[in-house]
Amino acid sequence: DSWGLLADPNRRFLPLQIGDADGRFIMASVRRHTVAFMGSQVAATVEVEFYCPDPRFLSALPNTIASSSPPGPTVFHATVSGNARTYPILTMTGTLSGPSMTIQPPDGSTQVIYLVDLSAGSSVDVWIDCDPKNRDSCILLSDLTPRLDYLYFVTGGTGSVSRLTSTNQNPDMLPYLLPGDNVITLENYGSGGPAEFTWRDAWL
Secondary structure, rough: OOOOOOOOOOOEEEEOOOHHHOOOEEEEEEEEEEEEEEEOOEEEEEEEEEEOOOOOEEEEOOOEOOOOOEEEEEEEEEEEEOOOOOOOOOOOOOEEEOOOEEEEOOOOOOEEEOOOOOOOOOOOOEEOOOOOOHHOEEEOOOOOOOHHHHHHHEOOOOOOOEOOEEOOOOOOOOOOOEEEEEEEEEEEEOOOOOOOEEOOOOOO
């Protein structure tokens, strides 16, 4: 789909299903392939080497929760199956004012992403992919323009400051979900439509 739920926006990795594992898939790219034709040129032996830097298998179907319409905060719970960390995708519909997302997973940490540049009634839609391998395109506007710069701002000439905050001792970590009960808080004080919060269960 246009928002890239099954693959990162640059299409470097695509879903690869191996065997019959309830439709679960792993994200992979082709590192190399060779084709050896037999004498008749009718048949060939093909060898393909896949590159899978992320070892997790993901659920075939996504889980989606639609928040209530703004203005104001919305709090809901995301119950995650599987046995591994997974990374949500958030779609927020403009107009936006002071949008943010807070996730409190079962490990007791609190992770927040602020998008304060999208204030004063911004009419754009915004898509946030928290998967670290997609970080360069983790924030897309509705025209699919990547805006990683929204994660940082310059203040008083002192340089870039991250808009990510976390209590897990990793201030650069985008928010994640863990198996079990995760508490999600979305804030938007504009007049846009409801947000969609999506994730896939993950297994190692």
